[in-house]
Amino acid sequence: MLIGQSSDQGSPVGESALKILTLHREVLVDQVKNTQCILDNLLSSGFVCNEDVEIIQRCTTKTDQVRNILELVQSKGEEASAYFIHILHEAYDAFIDLRPWFKDIDYKPSEFVQQLPVVNTDPISKYCEKLRHDLGRDTRFITSYSQREETRLEELYTDTQMEILNESNESQGYLENLDDLIGEKGVFNQDAETIFVTGDAGVGKSIMLQKLQNLWSKRELDTRAKFFFKFRCRMFSAFKETDEISLKDLIFKHNCYPDMDPDNEVFSYILRFPETVIFTFDGYDEIHSDFDLSNLPEVVSPEERTHPLLVLMNLLCGKLLKGSLKVLTARTGTEVQNRVVRKRVILKGFSPNHLQRYTALHFPDREHLALVTMQLDASPHLGGLCSIPLFCWIIFKSFKHLQSVYSDIDLPGSCVTLTSVFLLLSEVFLSRSSPPGLLKRSTRCTADTFRAGGQVLTAYAHLALLGMVENRFVFQQEDVTSCGLEEDDLQIGYIRTVSQYDGCGSAATFEFLHVTLQSFLAAFALVLDKDSDPSEILKFFTQCEYRKRSRFPCASCLGRSQPRDKDPFKTNEHLQFINLFLCGLLSKPNRSLVEQLVPPLLLKKKQSLLKTYLSNSVKLHLRSLPRYKSEFEGTKVHAMSTFVWMVRCIFETNSEDVARLAAKGISGDYLKMAFCNIFSADCSAINFVLHHYSKSLGVDMDNNNISDYGVKQLRPSFSKMTVVRLCVNQITDCSIEVLAEELIRYKVVKTLGLYKNQITDAGAKLIGQIIEECPRIHTLKLGLNKITSIGGQYLASGIKKSKSIFDVGMWGNTIGDKGAEAFAEAMKNHTSLTNLSLSANEITSEGGRYIAEALKNNSSLHIFWLIGNKISDEAASDLSEAIKMNRALTHIMLIDNQFSVHGAKVLAEGMSHNTTLKEINLKGNLVSEEEEKHFEAEPRLRFH
Numbered sequence: 001m002l003i004g005q006s007s008d009q010g011s012p013v014g015e016s017a018l019k020i021l022t023l024h025r026e027v028l029v030d031q032v033k034n035t036q037c038i039l040d041n042l043l044s045s046g047f048v049c050n051e052d053v054e055i056i057q058r059c060t061t062k063t064d065q066v067r068n069i070l071e072l073v074q075s076k077g078e079e080a081s082a083y084f085i086h087i088l089h090e091a092y093d094a095f096i097d098l099r100p101w102f103k104d105i106d107y108k109p110s111e112f113v114q115q116l117p118v119v120n121t122d123p124i125s126k127y128c129e130k131l132r133h134d135l136g137r138d139t140r141f142i143t144s145y146s147q148r149e150e151t152r153l154e155e156l157y158t159d160t161q162m163e164i165l166n167e168s169n170e171s172q173g174y175l176e177n178l179d180d181l182i183g184e185k186g187v188f189n190q191d192a193e194t195i196f197v198t199g200d201a202g203v204g205k206s207i208m209l210q211k212l213q214n215l216w217s218k219r220e221l222d223t224r225a226k227f228f229f230k231f232r233c234r235m236f237s238a239f240k241e242t243d244e245i246s247l248k249d250l251i252f253k254h255n256c257y258p259d260m261d262p263d264n265e266v267f268s269y270i271l272r273f274p275e276t277v278i279f280t281f282d283g284y285d286e287i288h289s290d291f292d293l294s295n296l297p298e299v300v301s302p303e304e305r306t307h308p309l310l311v312l313m314n315l316l317c318g319k320l321l322k323g324s325l326k327v328l329t330a331r332t333g334t335e336v337q338n339r340v341v342r343k344r345v346i347l348k349g350f351s352p353n354h355l356q357r358y359t360a361l362h363f364p365d366r367e368h369l370a371l372v373t374m375q376l377d378a379s380p381h382l383g384g385l386c387s388i389p390l391f392c393w394i395i396f397k398s399f400k401h402l403q404s405v406y407s408d409i410d411l412p413g414s415c416v417t418l419t420s421v422f423l424l425l426s427e428v429f430l431s432r433s434s435p436p437g438l439l440k441r442s443t444r445c446t447a448d449t450f451r452a453g454g455q456v457l458t459a460y461a462h463l464a465l466l467g468m469v470e471n472r473f474v475f476q477q478e479d480v481t482s483c484g485l486e487e488d489d490l491q492i493g494y495i496r497t498v499s500q501y502d503g504c505g506s507a508a509t510f511e512f513l514h515v516t517l518q519s520f521l522a523a524f525a526l527v528l529d530k531d532s533d534p535s536e537i538l539k540f541f542t543q544c545e546y547r548k549r550s551r552f553p554c555a556s557c558l559g560r561s562q563p564r565d566k567d568p569f570k571t572n573e574h575l576q577f578i579n580l581f582l583c584g585l586l587s588k589p590n591r592s593l594v595e596q597l598v599p600p601l602l603l604k605k606k607q608s609l610l611k612t613y614l615s616n617s618v619k620l621h622l623r624s625l626p627r628y629k630s631e632f633e634g635t636k637v638h639a640m641s642t643f644v645w646m647v648r649c650i651f652e653t654n655s656e657d658v659a660r661l662a663a664k665g666i667s668g669d670y671l672k673m674a675f676c677n678i679f680s681a682d683c684s685a686i687n688f689v690l691h692h693y694s695k696s697l698g699v700d701m702d703n704n705n706i707s708d709y710g711v712k713q714l715r716p717s718f719s720k721m722t723v724v725r726l727c728v729n730q731i732t733d734c735s736i737e738v739l740a741e742e743l744i745r746y747k748v749v750k751t752l753g754l755y756k757n758q759i760t761d762a763g764a765k766l767i768g769q770i771i772e773e774c775p776r777i778h779t780l781k782l783g784l785n786k787i788t789s790i791g792g793q794y795l796a797s798g799i800k801k802s803k804s805i806f807d808v809g810m811w812g813n814t815i816g817d818k819g820a821e822a823f824a825e826a827m828k829n830h831t832s833l834t835n836l837s838l839s840a841n842e843i844t845s846e847g848g849r850y851i852a853e854a855l856k857n858n859s860s861l862h863i864f865w866l867i868g869n870k871i872s873d874e875a876a877s878d879l880s881e882a883i884k885m886n887r888a889l890t891h892i893m894l895i896d897n898q899f900s901v902h903g904a905k906v907l908a909e910g911m912s913h914n915t916t917l918k919e920i921n922l923k924g925n926l927v928s929e930e931e932e933k934h935f936e937a938e939p940r941l942r943f944h
């Protein structure tokens, strides 16, 4: 009997099973842990008898048992040996450690052996199988807006951007795939076990986990984890204060029960091998608890019972089941201490490429696809919203509906707010409840749909508000009924069933399709309410002004959401969204629609209350922003992410008055909005405020997630921007086209910051034109883009002609020697350029010689950064000559190049003729510590 081939040992194709067992005996003795399953199968297939089994079971250690089994099957011949190997192969989870070995021997079972059945009798494997089966079943579909319309995960799932951060929250690049998420990439704390993933509402955190679970269930995730337990954090707040569970209960009762495991083998295995377990906990921000658990002991025993929240916290901290991996998701702004976090990941939604792929999945018809793509391109407001998968999905669903009803895809007007998107979604939902045939444009307009669906909408809004007031996201049947919702109404799609009535007393529970949808409806409830005092609409604004300290001790040890102070724009996101939607629903453009449901006088009253409140808060907020004076940029105003929330609310109100007020309140020369979690869609809102700013303004939006859509939305504001800082923002050449048009038209720009984006040579060409044609530009930051020698030449040509530029940063591109030659040409007789960085640009001595030549004819440059290139002794004498003649340079940074002691001597010689130079830094070159001593007489030549 011949099977497989041993690739690495060069054995002939078709190795005999007997020989394999002899050759690989050591691996097998070492890796095979489960003998019962092997014996069960050998026995039932008749290769061994009961007596054989008994003898083997008498061995006390597993290793001895394996040795004896090996001897036994080998003594029984080739067929028994082949079947033995086949058992190891087929009982997958029981022998998971052998998977690499099978790959190594390129295992191919013979026809004979394939006909013999293998039953996996190992309880642990059976449990793993059950877990995989359950997870596979539970994750197969993305639940769409009605239970009738589920879409297969694989038909719609599209990758999103996963940015890794270090412990100081600085970007470390992007993860490629979900294997990377649970892998070693980006780990900054080896002692911690929790991978912490944050992201804005609807950015796809849950779907990302769903995909992770689905991949694991299909064995397509690169992990050796045998157990995968998924939980939603909101379940932990659903327990009563007196409820108690153990880790074992959590896993078995609240996730998956092991059938037929009388000896408790599964749990023992989990405790023995915690590294084989992955947990996912979705929505840490959804834990709302005022329980005082401080008197409870911190349980660390897996069998001991305590409050479920403590079990969760102890798991995350690694006090329970140490060694297991946890993936925890939460909305942006939720903080967890670094000591608990293994790595930090931020989900950033769809990039333009992802969006293209996602659009194609939604619109397989080419014509529709082209139409939708064209419309999205034409409307950056929509494109911006679409970078967030949830909004994208809502928009696409609504378009499909419009298309089916009106036979064309007609996008909403140019000023699309989040409220308008959710109104559109509501229109789609409510029109579902109408009798068929009434959906034609001629018979039912938007106002009619809302009027007809008013009762159902009110009932849902009531339910949503009830939940928000009580911090609840899961509803019982009684809640649903008490709000006036009937069986048929549940089909509309606002809510979905979390758990079905199980016939044993557990009633069905429900939740809103998405928390943001619940926020939208809660805001609607405030608008619709005719009984309470109108000022009640402000209750979530005012509620946010004050917040009780969390009494939850473990939560505070992990670090909960950022503490709220009296700033009304600082709060939990779902409450912020209520405020945002309230602004949208009470805005002028929506008046005629809302008037269908609320008496006009009451509506007016609410509108004016909101406007007054907002105006006062805006004034207060802007006055409280930190400001400081800087020598070159005037008064700098430092905005925080709460400022962005304020701007979002103003945009939703569509009130030019409040926007004007906000613009006036900025009253500075420079607005710093770096690290504010600004998404592309927010740029419409920022533009809405900034277009009222009458003076010119520097704007720093570094380190956000603006992307090309955002830049398009900011287009009108570039006319007044003296500083345009868009570093680390996923910007490509498309944005540079917009910038070039606007900046060249208005010529006011002084600083252009585009560090760490995705700009290529095409973009560099346009930036070259900006430099050439904008007479005030003095600073350009283009490091870490994708600019080669071609782009370098364009930029250099612009710099050569500019009389204003004095600081250029090109670190981390690849302009090479050709680019260096062009920059050298630009430097010659330049009058303004004082700081230049061509660091890490693959420049060799050839480029170094061009640069040296240029330095002989330059009297402007003070600091020259050439770190991390490949310049060596071959350029030393040219540089030395240049140094002798140059009278402007103070610092030449040649760190991490390839100069030896010889080159260093030549440079030192040049320095002796130059009194202006303060430093040439040769740290990280090829000069030994011993050799450094030769240069003690020239302290300006530094090696450290």
Ligand SMILES: Nc1ncnc2c1ncn2[C@@H]1O[C@H](COP(=O)(O)OP(=O)(O)OP(=O)(O)O)[C@@H](O)[C@H]1O
Pocket (backbone or CB within 6 Å): 142, 143, 156, 157, 158, 159, 160, 199, 200, 201, 202, 203, 204, 205, 206, 207, 208, 283, 330, 331, 389, 390, 391, 393, 514, 515, 516
């Ligand atoms: N990667 C993705 N591919 C396709 N669709 C996605 C993806 N991510 C999200 N979606 C769509 O967006 C919707 C919302 O996503 P999800 O519930 O995962 O957001 P979330 O980040 O967990 O939001 P929240 O913080 O409010 O819980 C999904 O129901 C799905 O329709």
